[in-house]
Amino acid sequence: MTKIEPLGAVRERVLAALRQEIIAGRLHPGDRLVERELAERFGVSRAPAREAIRALVGEGFVHFETPRRTVVRRLTPTDVTELFELREALEVYAAGLAASRATPQALAELAELLDQAATATHAADAEAITDINTRFHDRILAMAANSLLISVMEPVGGRLRWLTRQNEEWPQRLREHRKLYEAIASGDPDRARAHALSHVQANHRSTVRHLFGAAGNEGEL
Structure with missing residues (x-):
């Protein structure tokens, strides 16, 4: 007897696949998402495809150009600035907490992620770099041991991965x-916050430069 996949699980499967395609750059800004075509591609009914599109709108990945036309968003300098302002507020705070609460095991896991990032950077493997760097920052959030902070970061995590994936200055990030x-390993919260702030600000500058040119003129990707 064939097991029927629950509608919610189907929707989550389609949503996760589309989100990853956007983050990885396989779906580009301006690309259209058509409910009927997505249903056919994923072998599902139109209902979960429709719900996945709506969820992507809520997450900020796509938007309705018209009531009947949904496309992947084109990031503006304002979008980028707002996301980095949030990173500056929350990731700097998380780094300070992580420095004061880190365990030897957690630090070892963070060091292992750096080794993996070095290998991926040497290979110029964009998807692996994005995945590893995401896990690096997730590990710092976990080390901060503040469940409310994690829940606040979760809704924008995908958009942050999408944004940083488009910045290919990987050796600098490493x-x-x-x-x-x-x-963080030094155990000095002030030092950790200072380096986290420097990292976020440097990443902001390089992302704007990569997406919009040296001047960061008001425009769209």
């Missing part, structure tokens, strides 16, 4: 992550 690791 160097910054190593400095951040050393600061």
